[in-house]
Amino acid sequence: MASHLIGSFQLMKSLNRTLILNIIRSTGGISRADIAKRTKLTPPTVTNLAAELLSEGIVVEGQHGPSSGGRKPILLKINSRQFYVAGIDVGISKIRFALTDLDARVLIRKTIPVQDSPKEADIMDVLIQAIRSLSSEVPKGKLVGIGIGMHGIVNSAKGVALYAPNFNLKNIPLKEKLEEEFGIPVRVENDARAMALGESWFGNGAGAADMICINVGHGIGAGILMDHKLFRGRHGLAGEIGHTVADLNGPLCTCGNYGCLQAVAAHDGLKRAAMREISFGRKTLITDMISGDESKLNGALIYQAAIAGDELAADLFRQAGRYLGTAVTNLIHVMNPSKIIIGGGISKAGDLLLDPVREVVRQRALDPEAKKTPIVASGLGDEAALIGAVTLILAEMFSVQYKHQTELV
């Protein structure tokens, strides 16, 4: 048999296997006969692949399903506690780790701070030590993969962090180094994209084929899911909405340009606007709360002031929300998603931030349907990027579309 035929046979087998796994996972338990009906695969194909999955321990036979007259069929279920996944969210000041089961339930979590101006070797050391410690908690061979959500620009096909601006590091070969160290698959994705995937599987994006998830924290990034697939663009830059221009005469951004969205609506933008108002003599609770120490000023503190009734604090979120709302309107006009999810540290302000976003979209979106685009908070909160990182591995195990995307592109 020609090698390309063997290749396509193996690919077909692997796609069928993923198809079956996905149906078992999404139904929570299903008989072999019903799998054959739903997938249109022949019963012997289903029986053979099910036997393979049972022998690997990834699937177990569960309780009997309802009988349609004869013997009650045995249901196949995912053996979610048989295998584990490590998820990592590499933020700018800390790295979060989680060990989860195959349902993305977090069994162990840990957070390690990142030192200032780390070297590549420092980051790799932290990652290797933490993964080693997580994998020591499960039986040998049961950790099936490592998913990483990384801030900055990522080449996900090669698993390389091309540019991590806050570390000032370039070309970190995460996948290559960690696969060499641990001998299991490692997948790397930009953190906002990992969040979008996590939200679409386990959060507020469930069922949405076209969805955009925006991470608003120290920076602003978006993960774009179109037709259930992550959209990355030619060089992995798609979704970098933090560096789209929000105000031509706006303040300097970390990227060197002026007036970027994140320079006015993310952490530093809020902080800068607060300090300007205070310097103009505006009365605010924030003055007492920071007692002269500007370094104490952050999104969480401004939120506390806002819920204590401080007008300036509420104004700051309203203004950030309006800038964000303009960016969201632009995104709606470019991608026309069915839903927008907003997560990240600043989004903890909830409706203080989201209501102005919704208002701008209602005012500016082109037609009645676009004006109604649901804009909701992240369902996974602080752990959205972490669960998203885990989902990078799960999606490859369980989703035909995702597998197809990663194998063939």
Ligand SMILES: [Zn+2]
């Ligand atoms: Zn910028």
